[in-house]
Amino acid sequence: MIEKHRRKKQPRRHPHFVWADPERFHVERRTAGLTQKQAAEYLGVSLRTVRNWETGCNRIPYPAFKLVRMRAKAIVHVEGWDGWRFDRDGALVTPEGYAFQPWEIQQLRLVVGLARRYVEGRYVAPAAPAALPAFAEKVPVLRRVA
Structure with a gap:
């Protein structure tokens, strides 16, 4: 039997197939001011699910992470x-x-x-000197005589 050379499948890059980091989820949940129980109610999942997400037992769906981020007003x-x-x-x-x-x-x-x-x-440029008074024109000026 002849084996066909098959192309390797690439992972999906759609946001629904991207998984969030548990530590980042925990930080965003705390920033939003949510307890685990409140986060579970907000996301419509059980408390056990949120605990499993944060411990890394289960992967966190990106839409859930995005909702928590939006709740944190990021x-x-x-x-x-x-x-x-x-x-x-x-x-x-x-x-x-x-x-x-x-x-x-x-x-x-x-x-x-x-x-x-x-x-x-x-930093204004210095103003031009004021005009000399009228009597200054009449003051004799010493001149050098050759």
């Missing part, structure tokens, strides 16, 4: 925004941990404008 799937998230009080938090309140971002244009005016006012 900014997902936008290039350049990795690590940025929204805090519970509505603040935008940078990957370094700095938080910006909505009113701070709204007033950012005003703050930048004030800073620009301050810098421009501080």
Whole structure:
């Protein structure tokens, strides 16, 4: 019997066939402020399933991970925004941990404008010397006689 050379199957790359990391799921669940019981109710699974996901006994479906991330108010799937998230009080938090309140971002244009005016006012070119008074023209000037 002749064996046919078969092409190796590639794993599926569709989001429903991607599995999430248990540690990452745990961190996102904690960021969302959910207990294991609350996460189970939110996702419509049993408490045992969530425990198995976090211990690594069972694989975590990507849609479940994505729901928990959205609950944590993370900014997902936008290039350049990795690590940025929204805090519970509505603040935008940078990957370094700095938080910006909505009113701070709204007033950012005003703050930048004030800073620009301050810098421009501080580094103004010196003004031309004032004109000499009228009597200065009448003061005799010493001249060198050859």
